[in-house]
Amino acid sequence: MDENSRKTHFIREIIREDLATGKYGKKVHTRFPPEPNGYLHIGHAKAICISFGMAGDFGGKCNLRFDDTNPEKEEEEYVNSIKEDVRWLGFDWEEREYYASDYFERLFEFAVELIKKEKAFVCDLTADQIREYRGTLTEPGKESPYRNRTADENLKLFTEMREGKYPNGAKVLRAKIDMSSPNLNMRDPVMYRILHSSHHRTGDKWCIYPTYDWTHGQSDSIEGITHSICTLEFEDHRPLYDWFIEQLGIHHPRQIEFARLNLTYTVMSKRKLLELVEKKLVNGWDDPRMPTISGMRRRGYTPASIRNFCSRIGVAKTESTVDIALLEHFVRDDLNRNALRVMGVLNPLKMIIDNYPEGKTEELDAINNPEDPSAGTRKIPFSRILYIEKDDFMEEPPKKFYRLAPGREVRLRYAYFIRCVGVVNDSAGNIAELHCTYDPATRGGDAPDGRKVKATIHWVSAGDAAQAEIRLYEHLFTRENPLDVPDGGDFTVNLNSSSLKILTGYVEPSLAGAKPGTVYQFERLGYFCVDPDTIEKRPVFNRTMTLKDEWTRIQRKDAV
Numbered sequence: 001m002d003e004n005s006r007k008t009h010f011i012r013e014i015i016r017e018d019l020a021t022g023k024y025g026k027k028v029h030t031r032f033p034p035e036p037n038g039y040l041h042i043g044h045a046k047a048i049c050i051s052f053g054m055a056g057d058f059g060g061k062c063n064l065r066f067d068d069t070n071p072e073k074e075e076e077e078y079v080n081s082i083k084e085d086v087r088w089l090g091f092d093w094e095e096r097e098y099y100a101s102d103y104f105e106r107l108f109e110f111a112v113e114l115i116k117k118e119k120a121f122v123c124d125l126t127a128d129q130i131r132e133y134r135g136t137l138t139e140p141g142k143e144s145p146y147r148n149r150t151a152d153e154n155l156k157l158f159t160e161m162r163e164g165k166y167p168n169g170a171k172v173l174r175a176k177i178d179m180s181s182p183n184l185n186m187r188d189p190v191m192y193r194i195l196h197s198s199h200h201r202t203g204d205k206w207c208i209y210p211t212y213d214w215t216h217g218q219s220d221s222i223e224g225i226t227h228s229i230c231t232l233e234f235e236d237h238r239p240l241y242d243w244f245i246e247q248l249g250i251h252h253p254r255q256i257e258f259a260r261l262n263l264t265y266t267v268m269s270k271r272k273l274l275e276l277v278e279k280k281l282v283n284g285w286d287d288p289r290m291p292t293i294s295g296m297r298r299r300g301y302t303p304a305s306i307r308n309f310c311s312r313i314g315v316a317k318t319e320s321t322v323d324i325a326l327l328e329h330f331v332r333d334d335l336n337r338n339a340l341r342v343m344g345v346l347n348p349l350k351m352i353i354d355n356y357p358e359g360k361t362e363e364l365d366a367i368n369n370p371e372d373p374s375a376g377t378r379k380i381p382f383s384r385i386l387y388i389e390k391d392d393f394m395e396e397p398p399k400k401f402y403r404l405a406p407g408r409e410v411r412l413r414y415a416y417f418i419r420c421v422g423v424v425n426d427s428a429g430n431i432a433e434l435h436c437t438y439d440p441a442t443r444g445g446d447a448p449d450g451r452k453v454k455a456t457i458h459w460v461s462a463g464d465a466a467q468a469e470i471r472l473y474e475h476l477f478t479r480e481n482p483l484d485v486p487d488g489g490d491f492t493v494n495l496n497s498s499s500l501k502i503l504t505g506y507v508e509p510s511l512a513g514a515k516p517g518t519v520y521q522f523e524r525l526g527y528f529c530v531d532p533d534t535i536e537k538r539p540v541f542n543r544t545m546t547l548k549d550e551w552t553r554i555q556r557k558d559a560v
């Protein structure tokens with residue numbers, strides 16, 4: 001598919017046009033409206049990048065508004081995590097942190113206004129009856145028998161609802177629109193329901209709570225939003241959004257819908273993510289396998305890589321699923337430029353340099369980042385006993401294996417040429433240690449006589465290295481579409497049982513005090529991020545990802 005055609009940004013065009021005509025004012029003012037009932041995920045990152053991005057590009061503002069109309073599922077913890085994540089992504093709502101619950105009084109007054117205009121009524125039908133009366137896509141609905149209550153009666157009942165005179169579910173307030181509208185959302189939708197529940201901000205002040213549809217547009221209007229950007233599922237709600245605002249005659253923002261982000265190997269619904277957390281199928285919302293912003297942060301993804309990804313996938317009107325390899329490509333791209341290089345060994349194999357003096361340690365120079373000369377160099381200790389990667393040695397090497405083997409010479413990165421002169425097996429026949437000799441003339445990695453080796457391998461000095469816990473991750477699900485399950489099954493059957501593997505490895509001594517959140521490139525292995533579980537002298541690393549770029553491979557394959 002043509003990348004550029006996918007990137008054409010219809011929202012930017014709409015805004016540009018609206019600014020030219022002055023239809024929604026002279027400024028751009030957007031909002032990001034999360035419901036605080038879970039942690040933000042990569043799909044939200046797309047929405048954040050669009051709403052904050054459009055405001056930023058046009059010199060406007062973007063509000064952070066918590067859409068907290070449902071008292072039963074919302075919590076302070078989520079509010080805090082959402083603020084942290086939006087800030088971390090690099091966006092700033094300045095002092096404009098708003099809550100839909102701050103507008104409850106205004107919304108109540110607006111509702112009273114609609115009742116007085118005979119545009120809303122109190123209905124005593126049960127939830128089931130309301131559903132029955134609503135009709136279907138092919139059949140018109142039926143009017144509620146309570147639809148023709150007088151404005152005075154409605155006012156009295158609505159006030160009593162607010163005062164707590166009725167139990168949950170006894171009555172609702174509904175808009176009076178059109179029960180035969182082809183759009184089900186216009187068939188006298190519910191505006192308020194009775195819920196005797198405490199709210200995280202308003203406490204027990206209210207026992208009636210406004211619905212999303214009744215809250216959203218009016219909140220946008222109160223805040224002076226010009227462009228209310230949301231996902232496609234709200235397209236059918238737009239006529240209702242517009243209707244409420246028109247009846248009230250208040251500032252009229254423009255709602256624009258775009259397609260949600262879907263990613264392969266990923267579930268993106270907060271309800272499902274909550275299920276994974278509650279059933280302890282992952283280690284919390286910020287588990288590095290989760291598609292949450294906090295999980296990705298812990299895994300080692302950077303804000304720039306997520307923003308770059310969002311800008312590359314663009315904004316479209318049709319749903320599609322993006323290959324997760326594309327996101328990983330942007331993470332690698334950013335880390336390759338910025339991560340410091342170090343050496344770490346995941347599966348240690350002991351190596352003894354027979355001709356290296358016992359008790360001696362020397363310091364060798366290593367380059368911190370070949371992509372960035374200003375990152376400088378560091379000293380790494382070299383001594384008689386080292387660890388190398390198990391995979392870098394084979395007793396009987398097949399044809400294309402150029403790394404270490406009996407009798408063969410390779411280069412130890414930043415150190416010397418070494419030759420394998422002996423293999424010691426344990427009683428079970430496994431390789432226990434290797435004996436090698438080194439050539440002192442090759443210090444730094446080149447032979448004065450010009451002889452070449454076919455491989456360079458990484459290593460750490462056994463006596464100096466810090467032991468580290470290394471957590472390796474794979475996709476959380478085994479299927480590209482985790483929701484693709486056999487009949488009656490649940491998406492959790494597609495969980496990947498080897499998505500987390502824990503190893504004990506060794507890293508350069510400088511990493512003993514590494515700061516949580518820092519990402520390093522372990523040479524030849526991949527990117528690793530220091531986990532907050534790190535304790536003094538025992539760092540814990542999450543493998544962010546390997547060095548191999550799947551996306552580039554896919555692109556090449558497609559190009560053929």
Ligand code: ATP
Nearest residue numbers: 033034035043044046047230231260261268269270
């Ligand atoms: P979920 O479906 O995961 O529960 P939600 O839509 O209920 O998400 P909200 O907190 O209401 O979550 O979302 C805040 C904003 O983020 C909304 O404007 C919503 O349209 C947008 N958003 C949510 N999921 C995605 C996604 N996958 N791609 C793009 N935008 C999204």
Ligand code: MG
Nearest residue numbers: 033034035067
């Ligand atoms: Mg929502």
